Amino acid sequence: MSHKVKPRTLAGTLELLPNDQILFNEMVDKIRKAYESFGFLPLDTPILELSEILLAKAGGETEKQIYRFEKGDNDLSLRFDLTVPFAKYVSIYQNELVFPFKRYQIGKVYRGERPQKCRFREFYQCDVDVIADKLDIINDAEMVNIIYTAFQSLNLAKFTICINNRKILNGLFEALQIADKKVEIMRIIDKIDKIGEKAMREELEKLEVTQNNIDKICEFILISGSTSEKIEKLKSMQIANETFVSGLTELEKIAKYVTEFGIPEENFKIDLKIARGLDYYTGTVYETFFDEYRNLGSVCSGGRYDNLTEYYTDRKFQGVGISIGLTRLFAQLKEMNLLQASNHSIAKVLVVPMDENCSNFALKTAKQLRDSGINTDLYSNFQKDMKAKLKYADKQNIPYVCIIGENEIQENVVTLKNMQQKTQEKQTVEELIKILK
Amino acid sequence: MSHKVKPRTLAGTLELLPNDQILFNEMVDKIRKAYESFGFLPLDTPILELSEILLAKAGGETEKQIYRFEKGDNDLSLRFDLTVPFAKYVSIYQNELVFPFKRYQIGKVYRGERPQKCRFREFYQCDVDVIADKLDIINDAEMVNIIYTAFQSLNLAKFTICINNRKILNGLFEALQIADKKVEIMRIIDKIDKIGEKAMREELEKLEVTQNNIDKICEFILISGSTSEKIEKLKSMQIANETFVSGLTELEKIAKYVTEFGIPEENFKIDLKIARGLDYYTGTVYETFFDEYRNLGSVCSGGRYDNLTEYYTDRKFQGVGISIGLTRLFAQLKEMNLLQASNHSIAKVLVVPMDENCSNFALKTAKQLRDSGINTDLYSNFQKDMKAKLKYADKQNIPYVCIIGENEIQENVVTLKNMQQKTQEKQTVEELIKILK
Numbered sequence: 001m002s003h004k005v006k007p008r009t010l011a012g013t014l015e016l017l018p019n020d021q022i023l024f025n026e027m028v029d030k031i032r033k034a035y036e037s038f039g040f041l042p043l044d045t046p047i048l049e050l051s052e053i054l055l056a057k058a059g060g061e062t063e064k065q066i067y068r069f070e071k072g073d074n075d076l077s078l079r080f081d082l083t084v085p086f087a088k089y090v091s092i093y094q095n096e097l098v099f100p101f102k103r104y105q106i107g108k109v110y111r112g113e114r115p116q117k118c119r120f121r122e123f124y125q126c127d128v129d130v131i132a133d134k135l136d137i138i139n140d141a142e143m144v145n146i147i148y149t150a151f152q153s154l155n156l157a158k159f160t161i162c163i164n165n166r167k168i169l170n171g172l173f174e175a176l177q178i179a180d181k182k183v184e185i186m187r188i189i190d191k192i193d194k195i196g197e198k199a200m201r202e203e204l205e206k207l208e209v210t211q212n213n214i215d216k217i218c219e220f221i222l223i224s225g226s227t228s229e230k231i232e233k234l235k236s237m238q239i240a241n242e243t244f245v246s247g248l249t250e251l252e253k254i255a256k257y258v259t260e261f262g263i264p265e266e267n268f269k270i271d272l273k274i275a276r277g278l279d280y281y282t283g284t285v286y287e288t289f290f291d292e293y294r295n296l297g298s299v300c301s302g303g304r305y306d307n308l309t310e311y312y313t314d315r316k317f318q319g320v321g322i323s324i325g326l327t328r329l330f331a332q333l334k335e336m337n338l339l340q341a342s343n344h345s346i347a348k349v350l351v352v353p354m355d356e357n358c359s360n361f362a363l364k365t366a367k368q369l370r371d372s373g374i375n376t377d378l379y380s381n382f383q384k385d386m387k388a389k390l391k392y393a394d395k396q397n398i399p400y401v402c403i404i405g406e407n408e409i410q411e412n413v414v415t416l417k418n419m420q421q422k423t424q425e426k427q428t429v430e431e432l433i434k435i436l437k
Numbered sequence: 438m439s440h441k442v443k444p445r446t447l448a449g450t451l452e453l454l455p456n457d458q459i460l461f462n463e464m465v466d467k468i469r470k471a472y473e474s475f476g477f478l479p480l481d482t483p484i485l486e487l488s489e490i491l492l493a494k495a496g497g498e499t500e501k502q503i504y505r506f507e508k509g510d511n512d513l514s515l516r517f518d519l520t521v522p523f524a525k526y527v528s529i530y531q532n533e534l535v536f537p538f539k540r541y542q543i544g545k546v547y548r549g550e551r552p553q554k555c556r557f558r559e560f561y562q563c564d565v566d567v568i569a570d571k572l573d574i575i576n577d578a579e580m581v582n583i584i585y586t587a588f589q590s591l592n593l594a595k596f597t598i599c600i601n602n603r604k605i606l607n608g609l610f611e612a613l614q615i616a617d618k619k620v621e622i623m624r625i626i627d628k629i630d631k632i633g634e635k636a637m638r639e640e641l642e643k644l645e646v647t648q649n650n651i652d653k654i655c656e657f658i659l660i661s662g663s664t665s666e667k668i669e670k671l672k673s674m675q676i677a678n679e680t681f682v683s684g685l686t687e688l689e690k691i692a693k694y695v696t697e698f699g700i701p702e703e704n705f706k707i708d709l710k711i712a713r714g715l716d717y718y719t720g721t722v723y724e725t726f727f728d729e730y731r732n733l734g735s736v737c738s739g740g741r742y743d744n745l746t747e748y749y750t751d752r753k754f755q756g757v758g759i760s761i762g763l764t765r766l767f768a769q770l771k772e773m774n775l776l777q778a779s780n781h782s783i784a785k786v787l788v789v790p791m792d793e794n795c796s797n798f799a800l801k802t803a804k805q806l807r808d809s810g811i812n813t814d815l816y817s818n819f820q821k822d823m824k825a826k827l828k829y830a831d832k833q834n835i836p837y838v839c840i841i842g843e844n845e846i847q848e849n850v851v852t853l854k855n856m857q858q859k860t861q862e863k864q865t866v867e868e869l870i871k872i873l874k
Contacts, residue, residue, distance in 0.1 A: 018480070039814025089452065142815065311441065313441065
C-alpha cells in the first residue's frame with residue numbers, strides 16, 4: 001500500500017493529548033458531580049434528530065449554522081444545543097415524567113461556524129434545567145447555587161454570578177413608553193461593557209430615544225452598591241408598572257434565597273445591564289464572569305423561560321436552566337495558560353516485569369493490586385530497557401513503579417520506586433497495597 | 438402559536454426515561470472503571486470528521502452506511518466506529534504519544550442502517566486498544582483480562598470469552614493448499630453455530646473443497662476438551678506450516694497468561710470456529726457470549742491487527758483491542774427483561790419545606806447535606822400537598838424524605854421519613870447526616 005491520506009482533524013473540533021484529556025474529563029466529572037449533588041437526573045438524547053424537530057422554531061443563525069442532510073427518506077440534522085432536544089423530550093414523555101423534572105445533560109452540539117480561535121463546530125455543553133407546569137422562584141435561586149457549586153469545585157478563578165430579570169427591563173421600557181424599541185435597546189444595553197457609556201448613549205440617540213429616557217436608562221443600568229442597596233434603589237425609582245414590580249419582587253426573593261443558601265456576597269451580583277440575546281427568556285437571566293478575565297465573556301449563562309415546549313405541545317411548562325460551554329472554556333483556559341498542568345494519572349502504579357520469566361509473579365501482583373481497587377498498568381514490552389520503562393511512567397505522571405525481577409521473586413517482594421521522590425525500597429505485596437491505597 | 442410539530446425521536450436512536458438512563462450510565466461507569474483499572478488512558482475524538490479520513494479504506498458496507506454530507510467547502514462524515522479515528526489519532530500524534538499507547542474510548546458512532554429491533558443508527562461503542570511498534574503477546578492476554586473484569590463488574594449473566602488465532606486458520610488452509618479460498622471458507626465456518634455441521638459441509642462442497650479437506654476442517658474446528666487439551670490436540674495434528682505453528686505458540690502463551698491472571702476456566706475458551714468478519718485482524722480474535730443467551734451474539738469482540746495505520750503513515754504499528762456495543766447490549770437486555778430495575782437514585786434525600794416560611798431552615802439543611810457529600814434534592818413546589826411530594830420521591834427511588842415544618846423549626850430538628858420502611862422519626866441535622874452518609 002503506498003497511497004496515504006494525510007491524517008488530520010477537522011478545524012473547529014477539539015482533540016486532546018492524553019494528559020489534557022484527563023484534565024478535561026476531570027472537569028466534566030466535577031460538573032456532573034455538582035449537578036448530581038442537587039439531585040438532577042441524567043439525560044442523553046440523540047445527536048441526530050429529524051430536521052423538522054430541531055427547526056420547529058426556525059429562523060436566524062440557527063438555520064444557517066445547522067448541519068443538515070438527507071439520508072434515505074429522512075431529513076436529518078445534528079443538534080445545535082441541548083435545550084431544543086430537552087423541550088422535545090419533555091413534550092414526548094410528559095405523562096411518564098415526574099414534575100418538577102430536574103435534568104442535567106452533558107453532550108456535544110454542532111454549529112457550522114467558520115472556525116476561529118476558541119470558536120468550535122463541535123463542542124460540549126453542560127446543561128441543567130428544571131421544568132414544571134408552575135415553578136416557584138426558589139428554583140431560580142437554586143440555579144445560582146448550582147453555578148456556585150460547579151465553579152467552586154472547578155476551582156479555576158474567582159468568579160461572579162450576575163443576574164437580572166427581563167421583567168424589570170420590559171417594565172421599565174413600558175413605563176418609559178419605549179417598549180416598541182425594546183429589542184433594539186436591549187441589544188445596545190448588552191454592549192455597554194464593550195463600547196462604554198458614551199458610545200451606548202450615541203447608539204440610543206440614533207434609535208431616537210429621547211435624552212430624558214436615555215438618562216433614565218443609564219441611571220437604571222448603572223445603579224451601584226450591594227445587592228440589598230440595589231434593590232432599595234430600584235424600589236425607590238417608584239416605577240408604577242406591574243411587570244417591573246413583579247420582576248423586582250422576583251429579584252428580591254432570589255437575593256434572599258441566595259443568602260440563605262450561604263453563597264458569599266463576592267460571588268453574586270445583580271447586574272441590570274444583562275439582557276441575554278435569546279428571546280425565549282422571560283424572567284431571571286444569568287451570566288457568570290471570571291473577575292480577572294472578564295474578556296472571556298460569560299462562562300455560564302441561562303435564564304427562565306415560560307413556554308419552551310410551545311412548538312410541540314399545548315401544555316405549558318415553566319422552566320429555568322443554565323449551561324456551561326465546556327469546550328470553549330477549556331480551550332480559552334489552555335490558551336491563557338490558566339490550566340494547571342495535570343499531575344493526575346489514570347494508573348496509580350506501573351508494574352514492570354524485568355523479563356518474560358518474571359511475568360507470572362508480575363501478573364499475579366497486578367491482579368492483587370487491581371482487586372484492591374488500585375488502577376494498575378502493566379509494562380509489556382520486554383525488549384525495552386529500564387530507562388524506557390521509567391520514561392513511560394514519567395510521561396504519564398504515574399507516581400509509582402513496581403519492579404519485579406529474579407531477586408524480587410526469590411525474596412517474595414517487589415521493588416517500589418517513588419517517581420517523584422526518586423526513592424526506591426523493597427516491599428511485600430501487602431505493604432505495597434497499603435502504600436498505594 | 439397554534440401550529441405544532443409532532444414531537445418524536447428518530448427511529449434507530451436510543452432515548453431513555455430517567456430510571457433507565459441511570460442504569461445505562463451505571464453500566465458506562467463500570468466499563469470505564471474496568472478500563473481505567475488497567476491504566477488505559479481516556480480519548481475523545483470528534484464525531485464529525487473529513488470524509489477522506491474516515492473513508493481512507495473505502496468500500497463495502499461502510500460507504501453505503503456512512504452519514505456523509507457537504508457543508509461549506511467540507512466533505513464531512515459521522516464516524517462509523519472508534520477504530521478508524523484511533524488510527525488517525527495515532528498517526529497524527531505519533532511523536533507526542535508514549536508507546537505502548539493504551540487508550541479507551543466510549544462514544545457514539547453512526548451507521549445509516551434501516552432500523553430494526555436492536556439495530557441502531559446511533560449507538561455507543563466502548564473500546565480499548567493498545568498499540569506500539571512491536572507488541573508482545575502478553576497484551577492479547579491482557580485483553581481477555583479486561584473483558585473478564587468489565588463483565589464481572591457489569592454482573593449481567595454468565596459469560597465465556599472465546600478466542601482464536603487467525604494464523605492458525607490461515608496456516609491450516611495453506612497446509613491443505615486451499616489458501617486461495619480462505620476468505621470464503623472462513624465465512625462459511627463462521628456460520629456453523631447458526632446452520633449446523635451438515636449445512637456447513639454442503640456449502641464447503643459447493644465451494645469445491647475436497648471431501649478429505651472438509652473432514653480435516655471439521656476435525657479441526659470441532660476439537661473439544663479443556664484449553665490445554667485443545668492445545669495438545671492442535672499440536673498433535675503436526676501441521677508443518679510456519680504460520681500455523683506461530684499462531685499455536687501465541688495461543689498457548691495467551692492461555693498460560695490467562696491462567697496467571699487468575700481468570701477462571703469457565704470464563705475462557707479456545708473456539709477454533711471464530712474467524713471474525715473484519716479483514717484487518719491478523720492474529721488473536723475475540724468473541725464473548727452469555728452462556729444462557731448465546732442468541733444475543735457476541736457482546737464483546739475484537740482482535741489483533743498488524744498495520745491499522747497503513748492508510749495514514751508509513752510507520753507500522755501493531756495493535757490489539759476489543760469493543761463493547763453498549764447501546765445494542767442494553768436494548769437487548771431490556772427487551773429480554775434481564776435488566777434489574779434500578780433502585781438507584783441520584784438524590785439520596787429529598788428535603789421538603791412544608792411551606793414558604795420554612796424555606797430558610799430547609800435551604801440551610803440542604804446546604805449542610807450537600808456540603809457533607811450527600812446528593813440532596815429540594816422540593817420547591819409549595820402549592821402541592823404532601824402526597825404529591827412523597828410520590829415525587831417514590832417515583833425516583835429517593836430513599837429518604839426530610840420534612841421541615843413549623844414544629845421542626847421550633848425544635849431545631851427535621852422529620853426523616855424512610856421511604857422503604859415507611860417509618861419516620863425526628864432527627865437533628867447532625868444525626869441526619871450520619872444516617873445518610
